[in-house]
Amino acid sequence: MKKLAFILALVIAAPVSAFAGDIMYVMSKRAKLLSSPAFGSKTLENFSKGEKLIAIEKKANWYKVIYNEKTGWVSRLSVSSHPPLKRARRMAKADSKLMQNSRRRASSVSTTAAVRGLTDINRSRVSNDERLDFAAVELMENYQINDEDVISFMAVIKD
Amino acid sequence: MPRNRLTPRFVLYYRTLLFSLLVFFVLTGIFFSHSAAAADNNFRLRAHQNNIDANTQSDIEAEIKFGKTISARILGKFSEYKDEKLKRYVSLVGKALAMNSSRDEIDFHFTVLDADFINAYSAPGGYIFITRGAIEAMQDESELAAVLAHEVAHITEKHIVKEFKIKGQDDSITAGLSNLLGSSSSSAKVAFTQSVDNAVNKLINKGFKKSEEIDSDKVALLLLAATGYDTGAMRRYLKRVKRISQKIQSRIKNKPTHPPTSKRIKSLKHIAKQEGLNRLKLPRGKTRFKQYVKFQ
Numbered sequence: 001m002k003k004l005a006f007i008l009a010l011v012i013a014a015p016v017s018a019f020a021g022d023i024m025y026v027m028s029k030r031a032k033l034l035s036s037p038a039f040g041s042k043t044l045e046n047f048s049k050g051e052k053l054i055a056i057e058k059k060a061n062w063y064k065v066i067y068n069e070k071t072g073w074v075s076r077l078s079v080s081s082h083p084p085l086k087r088a089r090r091m092a093k094a095d096s097k098l099m100q101n102s103r104r105r106a107s108s109v110s111t112t113a114a115v116r117g118l119t120d121i122n123r124s125r126v127s128n129d130e131r132l133d134f135a136a137v138e139l140m141e142n143y144q145i146n147d148e149d150v151i152s153f154m155a156v157i158k159d
Numbered sequence: 160m161p162r163n164r165l166t167p168r169f170v171l172y173y174r175t176l177l178f179s180l181l182v183f184f185v186l187t188g189i190f191f192s193h194s195a196a197a198a199d200n201n202f203r204l205r206a207h208q209n210n211i212d213a214n215t216q217s218d219i220e221a222e223i224k225f226g227k228t229i230s231a232r233i234l235g236k237f238s239e240y241k242d243e244k245l246k247r248y249v250s251l252v253g254k255a256l257a258m259n260s261s262r263d264e265i266d267f268h269f270t271v272l273d274a275d276f277i278n279a280y281s282a283p284g285g286y287i288f289i290t291r292g293a294i295e296a297m298q299d300e301s302e303l304a305a306v307l308a309h310e311v312a313h314i315t316e317k318h319i320v321k322e323f324k325i326k327g328q329d330d331s332i333t334a335g336l337s338n339l340l341g342s343s344s345s346s347a348k349v350a351f352t353q354s355v356d357n358a359v360n361k362l363i364n365k366g367f368k369k370s371e372e373i374d375s376d377k378v379a380l381l382l383l384a385a386t387g388y389d390t391g392a393m394r395r396y397l398k399r400v401k402r403i404s405q406k407i408q409s410r411i412k413n414k415p416t417h418p419p420t421s422k423r424i425k426s427l428k429h430i431a432k433q434e435g436l437n438r439l440k441l442p443r444g445k446t447r448f449k450q451y452v453k454f455q
Contacts, residue, residue, distance in 0.1 A: 029258040039384040040439045049263050061381060061434065077261050077315075077381050085264040088219040130356075131235030137227055140234075140268045140286065145250050150258060153251045154387060157300070157442045 021054035024063060024079040029147070031078035033070060037062035044072045050084055217327025219264055219284075222317075225325050225355070226284030232359045233272075233280060233288055240273040240291045248451035252300060253287060253307045259385040262315045269307065277400055280362045281310035283319050295454055296400055300444025301392035304383055309393070312378035318371045319361070323354050369422075376423060377430050389443045390436040394427050 026047040033045035037059050045067060047053075053074065057064035062073045214222075246269075253269040260267075267285040277296055279289040287310045289303075297303055313319070361367065367375070376393065383390045401420040431437055 027261040027263060029263050031259075038435050038438075039381075075381060075385055077259065077378065077385060080261060085214060085216055085219060087263070088216065088223055088265055130232065132228070132231040133234040134227070134231045136234035136239060137230045137286070139239075140230070140270050141266070143246070143250065143268065145247070145254055147254075147258070150251055150254045154255045157387065157444050157447065159442055159445045 021056045021066065022081060024053045024055045024065065024074075024081055025083045026051040026053065026074075026078055027080045027084050028078040031074060033065070033067055033072035033074055035072055037064070037073040039075075041073075044070050047074070047078070053079065055079075214264075215327050218325070219327075221327045222320055222325050223265065223284035225323070225358070226282040226286050226319075228355050229282040229358050229362070230284075230286040230288075232355065233282065233286075233362070234270075236363075237272040237274050237288075237290075240271040242271070244451060245271055245294075249289065249294075249303065249307070252304050253311070256304060256308050256311050256382055256386050257285075259382060260311055260315050265314070267311065267314070277403070279306050279310050281313040282358075282362070283314060283317070283325065285314060287311065287314075291454065294452060296403055297396060297448070297452070298399075298445065299389075299392070300448040301383070301389040301442070302396040303448065304386065304388040304444075305379060305392040305396055308379035308382040308386075308388075309375050311382065312375035313367065313371070316371070316374055316378060318367055318375070319358055322361075323358060372423070373426050376427055380427065380430055380436060381434065384434075384436055384439060384441070387441055389441045390431055390439060392443065394424050394431075397424050397427075 026049055028047075029049055031047040031049075032043045033047065035042040035044055047067075051067070053063075053065040053067050055063045055065050056071075058076075059073075061076045063076060063079060065072065065074050065079075249271055250269045253267060257263075257267040262285075265285040267287060269287050269289070271294065272288050272290045274290040275292040275295075276290055277293045279287070279293055281287045287307060289306060289310070293306060294303065297306075319325075366372075379393065380390050383392065397420050
């Protein structure tokens, strides 16, 4: 009886030890657990950013993962082996001014350096071609759209 | 089992069977452990590759500062095309792609440039530009998504970040541009300016490396599928742009910033087949595109 129990334990332990998982994290805002490694297959679960998954296999651009006792596939676009970072803070206006000024100072330094032959900057490039419009970039950054609007927008796409 | 059945012969057979089973399962376990370990090692190596690309918050901030300066140069060169409805539409499509991308830690921003040539640019930190000319050549929303997805991919794959080694100030091993930005020395500022110059030159004149473009095409296809757009869009658009370029040379920049179109189309076809994307029936958004995109 003892012998049988020992053999049974060996039989179970050998293949089980063959598979070990890696922890992966969901990086995207939207990601899905799919039934097979193909877009269009059945959605088993929807993930939120930061969720932990146990990856047990990789096939092309897909990871086979275990999540909440479910096994499925997730696109490699959506996951990473390192945890996601917080949303980066936008650069303050003061920082923009600093960069604009550093550019002006750098231009005069680079002209001087070029005259001395210390750099190989083409002097003709220190010109109007190097105009910086940080105000326009700030307008670009300030233009915000809610996630809910984006989700509603995609929900009604047709043809 | 009755004792009279436990003959020596039976016991020998029983023990031999048990031993054979033991050897079989142990060998099977070793085999699968080894191949799984090999696959596991390979898998761990690939997963570890992600760690090489791992960022800190400081790295992200350095990337945004660099990308913002590049963007200021682009917007110093080209003005924005003023059309609020089109701006919102392009931003909605772009944000939908960004939601399915791997970099939620940065905010993606989208702007239409008032230029009639066909092109699009992406700066680190999430700044994406597409010309009016590029949109005029499109026929549906999935083609707009395809071009934006390609630019999003340059950012998610960190092509410029890697080339210019943009790292945060807390990285003492790698000399990063953020260290230069933080430095008060004139030479550091010159070096930063030169890097911005080189990055802008890469975007507007030289273009990305062929491998980076093919990489972005591949990621863009997956991103299109994940977001829910027809994945044939990029090939359709590239074929049309090729036809246009043959007719109206002035609409194409003199120095092409992308690899030959025929090579890209071939590569896209291969990737779509490999990923099984041709089986998908995803929308193109033709009607909505026509509602939003109306040029004078």
